Amino acid sequence: MFTKSIKKTLTVTLGALVLSTSAMAADFPTRDIRLVVPWPAGGGADAISRKISNIAEQEFSKSIYVENIAGAVTATGLMQMMRARPDGHTVGVLTYDSIITLPRGKMVPGYSLDNMEPIARITREADAVVVSKHSGFNSFEELINAAKENPNTIRVGVAPKGSGPFLAVRRLEQQAGVTFNVISYPGSSSAEAEALLSGELDAAISSLGDFNGIISSGDAKGIVELSSEQNPSYPDVPPISTFGHDLETGSFIVLAAPKNTPKEAIATLEAAYKKAFETQEFQSWVTSVGVTPSWLGASEVQTWIDELQTNTFKVMDELGL
Structure with missing residues (x-):
């Protein structure tokens, strides 16, 4: 009798939990959704995340608000996201560093993609070499020729070691037979944009979108562009394949939630962002x-992440990075 009573109690309790979870999923979201952007405000990832979220929140009775939590190459903000209650009300923005740099270097104890549930990939863009108007360079050939004539003097700004732009500049040096004076800038590409404006840098590597403001102004x-295809948004910027180089690298934006977030919540978020997209x-x-x-979408992005890591880590091994 005692055992049957316990089983009956457990059955009722579990049944109530299932009903409660289903009810919460049906009502989702029940409060405003927090979107953690692990970069300072003003950068490309921040702008894109805000724009699509402003549109996506129109599907809900609640708001999606952005919280910029920079630091530790995106780990500071994403660790907070991972540790949040897994109910769909906290979402994080993953970039190249989140998926490649941090896992590769095992830089932050406890940081792991296994503690996240991917929702969707929003954008994917090639990196590019951008020159300051102070540099006097007007073409890729001029930059490379100057680097050959004056090794280690052309100042090129990139994100820190292990990042996509850092990997790109080392691969470019190897393929073009040059040596740059590589200067790394922690944080978003806005720091490199300021350095280009002041003449502190001759060139920098990031996406054209990240530098859109100073490109539009003529500064x-x-x-x-480090791609094999022409970017229709920038018809005057040739792909690097034009010059005989096989070098493709770039950035992207992926949305993710804490591990064990209900599938219903993931599906609701994915649908809202897909409609906004x-x-x-x-x-x-x-x-x-x-x-x-x-x-x-959620069913495809994990496979893409796994393939990206495998291929990128192989290149890094070959370069000894």
């Missing part, structure tokens, strides 16, 4: 800033 110029408002805006919209 900087994109001279090559497909709007003419977002498509027109994102291409106007030189970024390529590139959607992968």
